[in-house]
Amino acid sequence: MKSRSPQGVHYETLAASASHHIDLQTGAVIPAIQPSTTFARDEQYNLINPAHGYARDKSPTYLIAEQVLADLENAAECRLFSSGMAAIASVIQALGSGGHVLVPDSFYWGVFSWLKSYSASSGLKVSTYANADSASLASVLDELKQAGDSPGLVWVETPSNPFLYVTDIAEAAQNAHAAGAMLCVDSTAATPVLTRPLDLGADLVVHSATKYLNGHGDALVGAVLTNGDNSLWQSVAEQRAMAGSVPGSLEAWLLTRGLRTLFLRVRQCCSNTLAIAEWLEQQSMVDKVNYPGLSTHQHHAIARQQMQGGFGGLLSFELKADKVATLKFVGALRLIVSATSLGGTETLIEHRASVEPPETGVPENQLRLAVGIEQVDDLIEDFQQAFDTTFGT
Ligand SMILES: Cc1ncc(COP(=O)(O)O)c(C=O)c1O
Structure with a gap:
Protein backbone atom coordinates (compact mmCIF):
# COMPACT_ATOMS: atom_id res chain seq x y z
CA MET A 1 0.00 0.00 0.00
CA ARG A 260 -8.05 14.55 11.61
CA THR A 261 -6.90 12.07 14.29
CA LEU A 262 -7.81 8.87 12.44
CA PHE A 263 -4.27 7.57 11.98
CA LEU A 264 -3.22 8.16 15.61
CA ARG A 265 -6.37 6.53 16.97
CA VAL A 266 -6.34 3.49 14.68
CA ARG A 267 -2.65 2.83 15.31
CA GLN A 268 -3.13 3.03 19.09
CA CYS A 269 -6.18 0.71 18.83
CA CYS A 270 -4.09 -1.75 16.79
CA SER A 271 -1.19 -1.86 19.22
CA ASN A 272 -3.53 -2.16 22.25
CA THR A 273 -5.50 -4.93 20.55
CA LEU A 274 -2.43 -6.96 19.63
CA ALA A 275 -1.14 -6.72 23.22
CA ILE A 276 -4.51 -7.80 24.64
CA ALA A 277 -4.87 -10.65 22.10
CA GLU A 278 -1.42 -11.99 23.02
CA TRP A 279 -2.22 -11.68 26.76
CA LEU A 280 -5.65 -13.34 26.41
CA GLU A 281 -4.07 -16.27 24.53
CA GLN A 282 -2.01 -17.00 27.68
CA GLN A 283 -4.98 -17.07 30.08
CA SER A 284 -6.04 -20.46 31.43
CA MET A 285 -9.78 -19.64 31.14
CA VAL A 286 -9.53 -18.59 27.47
CA ASP A 287 -10.23 -21.26 24.88
CA LYS A 288 -9.64 -19.29 21.68
CA VAL A 289 -8.73 -15.77 20.51
CA ASN A 290 -9.81 -14.56 17.06
CA TYR A 291 -7.47 -11.76 15.96
CA PRO A 292 -5.83 -11.55 12.51
CA GLY A 293 -2.65 -10.17 14.11
CA LEU A 294 -1.98 -13.49 15.88
CA SER A 295 0.14 -16.04 14.03
CA THR A 296 -2.42 -18.65 15.15
CA HIS A 297 -5.21 -16.91 13.19
CA GLN A 298 -6.28 -18.82 10.09
CA HIS A 299 -5.99 -15.72 7.88
CA HIS A 300 -2.84 -14.24 9.40
CA ALA A 301 -0.84 -14.54 6.15
CA ILE A 302 -3.32 -12.59 4.02
CA ALA A 303 -3.86 -10.09 6.87
CA ARG A 304 -0.08 -9.43 6.95
CA GLN A 305 -0.06 -8.85 3.23
CA GLN A 306 -3.24 -6.78 2.95
CA MET A 307 -3.40 -4.80 6.21
CA GLN A 308 -0.61 -2.26 6.48
CA GLY A 309 0.69 -1.22 9.88
CA GLY A 310 -1.73 -3.16 12.09
CA PHE A 311 -4.58 -5.63 12.26
CA GLY A 312 -7.40 -3.47 13.60
CA GLY A 313 -9.03 -2.82 16.94
CA LEU A 314 -11.54 -5.68 16.97
CA LEU A 315 -11.06 -9.15 18.40
CA SER A 316 -13.27 -11.88 19.77
CA PHE A 317 -12.44 -14.58 22.27
CA GLU A 318 -14.06 -17.66 23.71
CA LEU A 319 -14.01 -18.53 27.39
CA LYS A 320 -13.88 -22.00 28.89
CA ALA A 321 -17.28 -21.24 30.39
CA ASP A 322 -21.02 -21.46 29.75
CA LYS A 323 -23.26 -18.49 28.91
CA VAL A 324 -24.03 -17.67 32.56
CA ALA A 325 -20.36 -17.55 33.59
CA THR A 326 -19.46 -15.63 30.40
CA LEU A 327 -22.02 -12.94 31.26
CA LYS A 328 -20.84 -12.91 34.89
CA PHE A 329 -17.30 -12.25 33.61
CA VAL A 330 -18.56 -9.30 31.53
CA GLY A 331 -20.46 -7.98 34.56
CA ALA A 332 -17.26 -8.08 36.63
CA LEU A 333 -15.40 -5.67 34.32
CA ARG A 334 -15.00 -2.18 35.82
CA LEU A 335 -13.26 -0.09 33.15
CA ILE A 336 -14.30 -1.87 29.96
CA VAL A 337 -17.86 -0.89 29.07
CA SER A 338 -20.46 -3.49 28.16
CA ALA A 339 -22.09 -1.98 25.03
CA THR A 340 -22.46 -2.55 21.31
CA SER A 341 -20.43 -0.71 18.62
CA LEU A 342 -16.73 -0.23 17.90
CA GLY A 343 -14.21 2.33 16.78
CA GLY A 344 -14.48 4.81 19.66
CA THR A 345 -11.80 5.92 22.08
CA GLU A 346 -13.10 3.71 24.91
CA THR A 347 -13.02 -0.10 24.98
CA LEU A 348 -16.39 -1.87 24.56
CA ILE A 349 -17.23 -5.52 25.10
CA GLU A 350 -20.24 -7.32 23.68
CA HIS A 351 -21.88 -10.74 24.03
CA ARG A 352 -23.02 -11.09 20.41
CA ALA A 353 -24.91 -14.36 21.07
CA SER A 354 -27.33 -12.33 23.21
CA VAL A 355 -28.20 -10.04 20.27
CA GLU A 356 -27.93 -12.41 17.28
CA PRO A 357 -30.20 -15.40 16.60
CA PRO A 358 -28.72 -18.94 16.91
CA GLU A 359 -28.59 -19.31 13.08
CA THR A 360 -25.51 -17.02 12.92
CA GLY A 361 -23.56 -19.60 14.91
CA VAL A 362 -21.97 -17.19 17.40
CA PRO A 363 -20.93 -19.30 20.41
CA GLU A 364 -22.47 -18.45 23.79
CA ASN A 365 -18.99 -18.30 25.35
CA GLN A 366 -17.75 -15.73 22.80
CA LEU A 367 -17.12 -12.06 23.61
CA ARG A 368 -16.34 -9.36 21.06
CA LEU A 369 -13.94 -6.68 22.16
CA ALA A 370 -13.70 -3.27 20.43
CA VAL A 371 -10.47 -1.89 21.84
CA GLY A 372 -10.03 1.84 22.43
CA ILE A 373 -7.01 4.08 22.93
CA GLU A 374 -6.61 3.77 26.72
CA GLN A 375 -3.28 2.79 28.34
CA VAL A 376 -3.32 -0.92 27.59
CA ASP A 377 -2.04 -1.97 31.06
CA ASP A 378 -5.27 -0.62 32.58
CA LEU A 379 -7.35 -2.74 30.21
CA ILE A 380 -5.33 -5.87 30.98
CA GLU A 381 -5.61 -5.19 34.73
CA ASP A 382 -9.38 -4.90 34.34
CA PHE A 383 -9.48 -8.28 32.57
CA GLN A 384 -7.23 -9.79 35.26
CA GLN A 385 -9.51 -8.68 38.10
CA ALA A 386 -12.59 -9.96 36.19
CA PHE A 387 -10.92 -13.37 35.68
CA ASP A 388 -10.00 -13.45 39.40
CA THR A 389 -13.49 -12.43 40.56
CA THR A 390 -15.38 -14.74 38.19
CA PHE A 391 -13.20 -17.82 38.01
CA GLY A 392 -10.89 -17.45 41.04
CA THR A 393 -7.84 -17.61 38.75
C1 LIG B 1 -19.08 -3.77 9.75
C2 LIG B 1 -20.27 -2.89 9.97
N1 LIG B 1 -20.91 -2.39 8.89
C3 LIG B 1 -21.99 -1.59 9.03
C4 LIG B 1 -22.50 -1.27 10.26
C5 LIG B 1 -23.73 -0.40 10.36
O1 LIG B 1 -23.36 0.91 10.68
P1 LIG B 1 -24.31 1.97 11.41
O2 LIG B 1 -24.48 1.50 12.82
O3 LIG B 1 -23.55 3.25 11.28
O4 LIG B 1 -25.60 1.99 10.68
C6 LIG B 1 -21.87 -1.76 11.41
C7 LIG B 1 -22.42 -1.44 12.75
O5 LIG B 1 -22.01 -1.99 13.75
C8 LIG B 1 -20.73 -2.59 11.26
O6 LIG B 1 -20.08 -3.10 12.33
Whole structure:
Protein backbone atom coordinates (compact mmCIF):
# COMPACT_ATOMS: atom_id res chain seq x y z
CA MET A 1 0.00 0.00 0.00
CA LYS A 2 1.47 3.35 -1.02
CA SER A 3 2.16 5.77 1.83
CA ARG A 4 2.05 8.91 -0.33
CA SER A 5 -1.18 10.10 -1.90
CA PRO A 6 -1.41 11.21 -5.55
CA GLN A 7 -1.37 14.79 -4.11
CA GLY A 8 2.27 14.15 -3.13
CA VAL A 9 1.89 14.20 0.66
CA HIS A 10 1.36 11.22 2.94
CA TYR A 11 -2.16 10.05 3.77
CA GLU A 12 -1.59 10.94 7.44
CA THR A 13 -1.06 14.55 6.37
CA LEU A 14 -4.23 14.65 4.29
CA ALA A 15 -6.20 13.45 7.31
CA ALA A 16 -4.50 15.72 9.85
CA SER A 17 -5.07 18.83 7.77
CA ALA A 18 -8.55 17.76 6.59
CA SER A 19 -7.15 18.27 3.08
CA HIS A 20 -6.46 21.98 3.74
CA HIS A 21 -10.01 23.17 3.84
CA ILE A 22 -9.16 26.65 5.00
CA ASP A 23 -12.10 29.09 4.81
CA LEU A 24 -10.86 31.71 2.36
CA GLN A 25 -13.36 34.34 3.57
CA THR A 26 -12.36 34.26 7.24
CA GLY A 27 -9.03 32.45 7.19
CA ALA A 28 -10.44 29.95 9.69
CA VAL A 29 -8.29 26.83 9.87
CA ILE A 30 -11.14 24.69 11.15
CA PRO A 31 -14.11 24.51 8.77
CA ALA A 32 -17.41 26.01 9.95
CA ILE A 33 -20.62 24.03 10.23
CA GLN A 34 -23.06 25.15 7.54
CA PRO A 35 -26.53 24.34 8.87
CA SER A 36 -28.52 25.93 6.01
CA THR A 37 -30.76 23.50 4.15
CA THR A 38 -31.37 25.92 1.30
CA PHE A 39 -29.24 28.29 -0.80
CA ALA A 40 -30.39 31.55 -2.37
CA ARG A 41 -30.73 32.68 -5.97
CA ASP A 42 -29.88 36.13 -7.45
CA GLU A 43 -32.02 38.61 -9.46
CA GLN A 44 -31.58 36.51 -12.61
CA TYR A 45 -32.76 33.44 -10.67
CA ASN A 46 -29.30 31.88 -10.78
CA LEU A 47 -27.96 30.16 -7.69
CA ILE A 48 -25.55 32.53 -5.94
CA ASN A 49 -23.16 29.59 -5.70
CA PRO A 50 -23.98 27.14 -8.53
CA ALA A 51 -22.66 24.24 -6.42
CA HIS A 52 -25.43 24.63 -3.85
CA GLY A 53 -29.21 24.69 -4.14
CA TYR A 54 -30.58 22.38 -1.46
CA ALA A 55 -28.80 20.36 1.25
CA ARG A 56 -30.38 17.00 0.43
CA ASP A 57 -28.24 17.04 -2.72
CA LYS A 58 -25.09 18.77 -1.47
CA SER A 59 -24.04 20.78 1.52
CA PRO A 60 -20.70 22.56 2.02
CA THR A 61 -20.27 20.63 5.28
CA TYR A 62 -20.81 17.19 3.71
CA LEU A 63 -18.55 18.09 0.80
CA ILE A 64 -15.55 18.65 3.08
CA ALA A 65 -15.89 15.29 4.86
CA GLU A 66 -16.59 13.55 1.51
CA GLN A 67 -13.44 15.06 -0.02
CA VAL A 68 -11.20 14.08 2.92
CA LEU A 69 -12.58 10.55 2.95
CA ALA A 70 -12.27 10.22 -0.85
CA ASP A 71 -8.63 11.36 -0.60
CA LEU A 72 -7.90 8.77 2.12
CA GLU A 73 -9.53 5.92 0.15
CA ASN A 74 -8.05 6.99 -3.22
CA ALA A 75 -11.62 7.35 -4.45
CA ALA A 76 -12.99 9.64 -7.14
CA GLU A 77 -16.37 9.99 -5.45
CA CYS A 78 -17.83 9.76 -1.97
CA ARG A 79 -21.34 10.28 -0.62
CA LEU A 80 -22.20 10.46 3.04
CA PHE A 81 -25.34 8.82 4.39
CA SER A 82 -27.30 9.07 7.62
CA SER A 83 -25.77 5.81 8.93
CA GLY A 84 -23.63 2.87 7.83
CA MET A 85 -26.81 0.86 7.26
CA ALA A 86 -28.26 3.61 5.04
CA ALA A 87 -25.05 3.57 2.98
CA ILE A 88 -25.17 -0.23 2.66
CA ALA A 89 -28.89 -0.22 1.81
CA SER A 90 -28.28 2.34 -0.95
CA VAL A 91 -25.74 0.04 -2.65
CA ILE A 92 -27.96 -3.04 -2.41
CA GLN A 93 -31.06 -1.14 -3.54
CA ALA A 94 -29.09 0.13 -6.54
CA LEU A 95 -29.24 -3.45 -7.88
CA GLY A 96 -32.91 -2.77 -8.61
CA SER A 97 -35.88 -5.11 -8.45
CA GLY A 98 -34.89 -8.62 -9.45
CA GLY A 99 -31.28 -7.90 -8.44
CA HIS A 100 -28.98 -10.56 -7.04
CA VAL A 101 -26.25 -10.17 -4.39
CA LEU A 102 -23.73 -12.76 -3.23
CA VAL A 103 -22.82 -12.32 0.45
CA PRO A 104 -20.57 -14.17 2.92
CA ASP A 105 -22.19 -16.71 5.25
CA SER A 106 -21.01 -14.80 8.33
CA PHE A 107 -20.74 -11.03 8.61
CA TYR A 108 -22.22 -8.04 10.46
CA TRP A 109 -25.60 -9.27 11.67
CA GLY A 110 -27.37 -5.94 10.98
CA VAL A 111 -26.80 -6.29 7.23
CA PHE A 112 -27.72 -9.97 7.22
CA SER A 113 -30.93 -9.22 9.10
CA TRP A 114 -31.90 -6.25 6.87
CA LEU A 115 -31.18 -8.33 3.73
CA LYS A 116 -33.55 -11.00 4.99
CA SER A 117 -36.49 -8.63 5.34
CA TYR A 118 -35.63 -6.49 2.30
CA SER A 119 -35.27 -9.51 -0.01
CA ALA A 120 -38.64 -10.86 1.16
CA SER A 121 -40.41 -7.61 0.23
CA SER A 122 -38.42 -6.61 -2.88
CA GLY A 123 -37.63 -9.84 -4.68
CA LEU A 124 -33.87 -9.24 -4.31
CA LYS A 125 -32.07 -12.57 -4.57
CA VAL A 126 -29.43 -13.31 -1.92
CA SER A 127 -26.90 -16.15 -2.33
CA THR A 128 -24.04 -17.00 0.03
CA TYR A 129 -20.43 -18.18 -0.11
CA ALA A 130 -18.12 -19.29 2.71
CA ASN A 131 -16.62 -16.14 4.22
CA ALA A 132 -13.01 -15.37 3.23
CA ASP A 133 -12.83 -18.56 1.16
CA SER A 134 -11.79 -17.68 -2.42
CA ALA A 135 -12.41 -21.24 -3.67
CA SER A 136 -15.97 -21.13 -2.32
CA LEU A 137 -16.57 -17.69 -3.87
CA ALA A 138 -15.26 -18.89 -7.26
CA SER A 139 -17.29 -22.11 -7.20
CA VAL A 140 -20.56 -20.41 -6.13
CA LEU A 141 -20.08 -17.82 -8.89
CA ASP A 142 -19.45 -20.64 -11.35
CA GLU A 143 -22.55 -22.59 -10.27
CA LEU A 144 -24.72 -19.49 -10.53
CA LYS A 145 -23.32 -18.72 -13.98
CA GLN A 146 -24.06 -22.28 -15.18
CA ALA A 147 -27.61 -21.81 -13.92
CA GLY A 148 -27.86 -18.50 -15.83
CA ASP A 149 -28.32 -16.66 -12.54
CA SER A 150 -25.16 -14.54 -12.09
CA PRO A 151 -25.22 -11.95 -9.29
CA GLY A 152 -24.64 -8.27 -10.05
CA LEU A 153 -22.72 -7.72 -6.83
CA VAL A 154 -20.38 -9.63 -4.52
CA TRP A 155 -20.21 -8.43 -0.90
CA VAL A 156 -17.09 -8.64 1.27
CA GLU A 157 -16.63 -7.51 4.87
CA THR A 158 -13.03 -7.63 6.05
CA PRO A 159 -12.07 -8.12 8.83
CA SER A 160 -15.54 -9.51 9.49
CA ASN A 161 -17.83 -9.46 12.49
CA PRO A 162 -17.49 -11.18 14.90
CA PHE A 163 -15.03 -13.93 13.84
CA LEU A 164 -12.49 -11.54 12.27
CA TYR A 165 -12.14 -13.44 8.99
CA VAL A 166 -9.89 -11.65 6.51
CA THR A 167 -10.75 -11.79 2.80
CA ASP A 168 -8.16 -11.40 0.06
CA ILE A 169 -9.78 -8.39 -1.66
CA ALA A 170 -7.69 -8.60 -4.87
CA GLU A 171 -8.65 -12.24 -5.33
CA ALA A 172 -12.33 -11.53 -4.57
CA ALA A 173 -12.28 -8.69 -7.13
CA GLN A 174 -10.80 -10.98 -9.79
CA ASN A 175 -13.41 -13.66 -9.10
CA ALA A 176 -16.28 -11.16 -9.10
CA HIS A 177 -15.15 -9.42 -12.29
CA ALA A 178 -14.56 -12.72 -14.12
CA ALA A 179 -18.22 -13.54 -13.41
CA GLY A 180 -19.40 -10.11 -14.57
CA ALA A 181 -20.21 -8.92 -11.02
CA MET A 182 -19.03 -5.86 -9.13
CA LEU A 183 -17.30 -6.02 -5.75
CA CYS A 184 -18.31 -3.95 -2.73
CA VAL A 185 -16.17 -4.06 0.43
CA ASP A 186 -17.41 -3.07 3.88
CA SER A 187 -14.11 -1.70 5.19
CA THR A 188 -15.48 -0.37 8.49
CA ALA A 189 -13.15 -2.47 10.64
CA ALA A 190 -10.03 -1.89 8.52
CA THR A 191 -10.36 1.84 7.73
CA PRO A 192 -8.17 3.43 5.01
CA VAL A 193 -5.34 3.51 7.55
CA LEU A 194 -4.89 -0.27 7.16
CA THR A 195 -6.42 -1.15 3.77
CA ARG A 196 -7.59 0.72 0.66
CA PRO A 197 -9.96 -1.71 -1.11
CA LEU A 198 -10.37 0.39 -4.28
CA ASP A 199 -6.61 0.12 -4.92
CA LEU A 200 -7.01 -3.67 -4.67
CA GLY A 201 -9.73 -3.84 -7.34
CA ALA A 202 -12.97 -3.27 -5.41
CA ASP A 203 -15.59 -1.22 -7.28
CA LEU A 204 -17.27 0.23 -4.20
CA VAL A 205 -16.31 0.70 -0.55
CA VAL A 206 -18.76 1.28 2.28
CA HIS A 207 -18.12 2.44 5.82
CA SER A 208 -20.04 2.76 8.98
CA ALA A 209 -18.32 6.11 9.60
CA THR A 210 -20.03 5.95 12.99
CA LYS A 211 -17.07 3.76 14.03
CA TYR A 212 -13.37 4.55 13.54
CA LEU A 213 -13.76 7.32 10.95
CA ASN A 214 -15.65 9.58 13.34
CA GLY A 215 -14.05 7.77 16.25
CA HIS A 216 -15.75 9.36 19.25
CA GLY A 217 -19.07 7.52 19.46
CA ASP A 218 -21.04 10.73 18.98
CA ALA A 219 -22.22 10.74 15.34
CA LEU A 220 -24.11 8.24 13.22
CA VAL A 221 -22.81 8.49 9.61
CA GLY A 222 -22.24 6.19 6.64
CA ALA A 223 -20.25 6.52 3.42
CA VAL A 224 -20.08 4.95 -0.04
CA LEU A 225 -17.02 5.51 -2.23
CA THR A 226 -15.96 4.53 -5.75
CA ASN A 227 -13.18 5.27 -8.20
CA GLY A 228 -15.14 4.43 -11.32
CA ASP A 229 -18.24 5.64 -13.05
CA ASN A 230 -20.10 2.35 -12.67
CA SER A 231 -23.86 1.89 -12.99
CA LEU A 232 -24.34 1.02 -9.30
CA TRP A 233 -22.57 4.22 -8.28
CA GLN A 234 -24.79 6.36 -10.50
CA SER A 235 -27.85 4.93 -8.79
CA VAL A 236 -26.33 5.36 -5.30
CA ALA A 237 -25.55 9.02 -5.99
CA GLU A 238 -28.93 9.67 -7.59
CA GLN A 239 -30.86 8.00 -4.77
CA ARG A 240 -28.85 9.90 -2.13
CA ALA A 241 -29.78 13.19 -3.85
CA MET A 242 -33.43 12.27 -4.39
CA ALA A 243 -34.40 9.92 -1.54
CA GLY A 244 -32.19 11.91 0.81
CA SER A 245 -30.75 9.58 3.42
CA VAL A 246 -28.28 12.31 4.40
CA PRO A 247 -26.53 12.97 7.72
CA GLY A 248 -27.07 16.19 9.67
CA SER A 249 -24.54 19.00 9.20
CA LEU A 250 -23.27 18.52 12.75
CA GLU A 251 -22.62 14.81 12.11
CA ALA A 252 -20.74 15.58 8.87
CA TRP A 253 -18.68 18.20 10.68
CA LEU A 254 -17.92 15.80 13.54
CA LEU A 255 -16.75 13.27 10.94
CA THR A 256 -14.25 15.76 9.47
CA ARG A 257 -13.08 16.56 13.01
CA GLY A 258 -12.67 12.84 13.77
CA LEU A 259 -10.80 12.14 10.52
CA ARG A 260 -8.05 14.55 11.61
CA THR A 261 -6.90 12.07 14.29
CA LEU A 262 -7.81 8.87 12.44
CA PHE A 263 -4.27 7.57 11.98
CA LEU A 264 -3.22 8.16 15.61
CA ARG A 265 -6.37 6.53 16.97
CA VAL A 266 -6.34 3.49 14.68
CA ARG A 267 -2.65 2.83 15.31
CA GLN A 268 -3.13 3.03 19.09
CA CYS A 269 -6.18 0.71 18.83
CA CYS A 270 -4.09 -1.75 16.79
CA SER A 271 -1.19 -1.86 19.22
CA ASN A 272 -3.53 -2.16 22.25
CA THR A 273 -5.50 -4.93 20.55
CA LEU A 274 -2.43 -6.96 19.63
CA ALA A 275 -1.14 -6.72 23.22
CA ILE A 276 -4.51 -7.80 24.64
CA ALA A 277 -4.87 -10.65 22.10
CA GLU A 278 -1.42 -11.99 23.02
CA TRP A 279 -2.22 -11.68 26.76
CA LEU A 280 -5.65 -13.34 26.41
CA GLU A 281 -4.07 -16.27 24.53
CA GLN A 282 -2.01 -17.00 27.68
CA GLN A 283 -4.98 -17.07 30.08
CA SER A 284 -6.04 -20.46 31.43
CA MET A 285 -9.78 -19.64 31.14
CA VAL A 286 -9.53 -18.59 27.47
CA ASP A 287 -10.23 -21.26 24.88
CA LYS A 288 -9.64 -19.29 21.68
CA VAL A 289 -8.73 -15.77 20.51
CA ASN A 290 -9.81 -14.56 17.06
CA TYR A 291 -7.47 -11.76 15.96
CA PRO A 292 -5.83 -11.55 12.51
CA GLY A 293 -2.65 -10.17 14.11
CA LEU A 294 -1.98 -13.49 15.88
CA SER A 295 0.14 -16.04 14.03
CA THR A 296 -2.42 -18.65 15.15
CA HIS A 297 -5.21 -16.91 13.19
CA GLN A 298 -6.28 -18.82 10.09
CA HIS A 299 -5.99 -15.72 7.88
CA HIS A 300 -2.84 -14.24 9.40
CA ALA A 301 -0.84 -14.54 6.15
CA ILE A 302 -3.32 -12.59 4.02
CA ALA A 303 -3.86 -10.09 6.87
CA ARG A 304 -0.08 -9.43 6.95
CA GLN A 305 -0.06 -8.85 3.23
CA GLN A 306 -3.24 -6.78 2.95
CA MET A 307 -3.40 -4.80 6.21
CA GLN A 308 -0.61 -2.26 6.48
CA GLY A 309 0.69 -1.22 9.88
CA GLY A 310 -1.73 -3.16 12.09
CA PHE A 311 -4.58 -5.63 12.26
CA GLY A 312 -7.40 -3.47 13.60
CA GLY A 313 -9.03 -2.82 16.94
CA LEU A 314 -11.54 -5.68 16.97
CA LEU A 315 -11.06 -9.15 18.40
CA SER A 316 -13.27 -11.88 19.77
CA PHE A 317 -12.44 -14.58 22.27
CA GLU A 318 -14.06 -17.66 23.71
CA LEU A 319 -14.01 -18.53 27.39
CA LYS A 320 -13.88 -22.00 28.89
CA ALA A 321 -17.28 -21.24 30.39
CA ASP A 322 -21.02 -21.46 29.75
CA LYS A 323 -23.26 -18.49 28.91
CA VAL A 324 -24.03 -17.67 32.56
CA ALA A 325 -20.36 -17.55 33.59
CA THR A 326 -19.46 -15.63 30.40
CA LEU A 327 -22.02 -12.94 31.26
CA LYS A 328 -20.84 -12.91 34.89
CA PHE A 329 -17.30 -12.25 33.61
CA VAL A 330 -18.56 -9.30 31.53
CA GLY A 331 -20.46 -7.98 34.56
CA ALA A 332 -17.26 -8.08 36.63
CA LEU A 333 -15.40 -5.67 34.32
CA ARG A 334 -15.00 -2.18 35.82
CA LEU A 335 -13.26 -0.09 33.15
CA ILE A 336 -14.30 -1.87 29.96
CA VAL A 337 -17.86 -0.89 29.07
CA SER A 338 -20.46 -3.49 28.16
CA ALA A 339 -22.09 -1.98 25.03
CA THR A 340 -22.46 -2.55 21.31
CA SER A 341 -20.43 -0.71 18.62
CA LEU A 342 -16.73 -0.23 17.90
CA GLY A 343 -14.21 2.33 16.78
CA GLY A 344 -14.48 4.81 19.66
CA THR A 345 -11.80 5.92 22.08
CA GLU A 346 -13.10 3.71 24.91
CA THR A 347 -13.02 -0.10 24.98
CA LEU A 348 -16.39 -1.87 24.56
CA ILE A 349 -17.23 -5.52 25.10
CA GLU A 350 -20.24 -7.32 23.68
CA HIS A 351 -21.88 -10.74 24.03
CA ARG A 352 -23.02 -11.09 20.41
CA ALA A 353 -24.91 -14.36 21.07
CA SER A 354 -27.33 -12.33 23.21
CA VAL A 355 -28.20 -10.04 20.27
CA GLU A 356 -27.93 -12.41 17.28
CA PRO A 357 -30.20 -15.40 16.60
CA PRO A 358 -28.72 -18.94 16.91
CA GLU A 359 -28.59 -19.31 13.08
CA THR A 360 -25.51 -17.02 12.92
CA GLY A 361 -23.56 -19.60 14.91
CA VAL A 362 -21.97 -17.19 17.40
CA PRO A 363 -20.93 -19.30 20.41
CA GLU A 364 -22.47 -18.45 23.79
CA ASN A 365 -18.99 -18.30 25.35
CA GLN A 366 -17.75 -15.73 22.80
CA LEU A 367 -17.12 -12.06 23.61
CA ARG A 368 -16.34 -9.36 21.06
CA LEU A 369 -13.94 -6.68 22.16
CA ALA A 370 -13.70 -3.27 20.43
CA VAL A 371 -10.47 -1.89 21.84
CA GLY A 372 -10.03 1.84 22.43
CA ILE A 373 -7.01 4.08 22.93
CA GLU A 374 -6.61 3.77 26.72
CA GLN A 375 -3.28 2.79 28.34
CA VAL A 376 -3.32 -0.92 27.59
CA ASP A 377 -2.04 -1.97 31.06
CA ASP A 378 -5.27 -0.62 32.58
CA LEU A 379 -7.35 -2.74 30.21
CA ILE A 380 -5.33 -5.87 30.98
CA GLU A 381 -5.61 -5.19 34.73
CA ASP A 382 -9.38 -4.90 34.34
CA PHE A 383 -9.48 -8.28 32.57
CA GLN A 384 -7.23 -9.79 35.26
CA GLN A 385 -9.51 -8.68 38.10
CA ALA A 386 -12.59 -9.96 36.19
CA PHE A 387 -10.92 -13.37 35.68
CA ASP A 388 -10.00 -13.45 39.40
CA THR A 389 -13.49 -12.43 40.56
CA THR A 390 -15.38 -14.74 38.19
CA PHE A 391 -13.20 -17.82 38.01
CA GLY A 392 -10.89 -17.45 41.04
CA THR A 393 -7.84 -17.61 38.75
C1 LIG B 1 -19.08 -3.77 9.75
C2 LIG B 1 -20.27 -2.89 9.97
N1 LIG B 1 -20.91 -2.39 8.89
C3 LIG B 1 -21.99 -1.59 9.03
C4 LIG B 1 -22.50 -1.27 10.26
C5 LIG B 1 -23.73 -0.40 10.36
O1 LIG B 1 -23.36 0.91 10.68
P1 LIG B 1 -24.31 1.97 11.41
O2 LIG B 1 -24.48 1.50 12.82
O3 LIG B 1 -23.55 3.25 11.28
O4 LIG B 1 -25.60 1.99 10.68
C6 LIG B 1 -21.87 -1.76 11.41
C7 LIG B 1 -22.42 -1.44 12.75
O5 LIG B 1 -22.01 -1.99 13.75
C8 LIG B 1 -20.73 -2.59 11.26
O6 LIG B 1 -20.08 -3.10 12.33
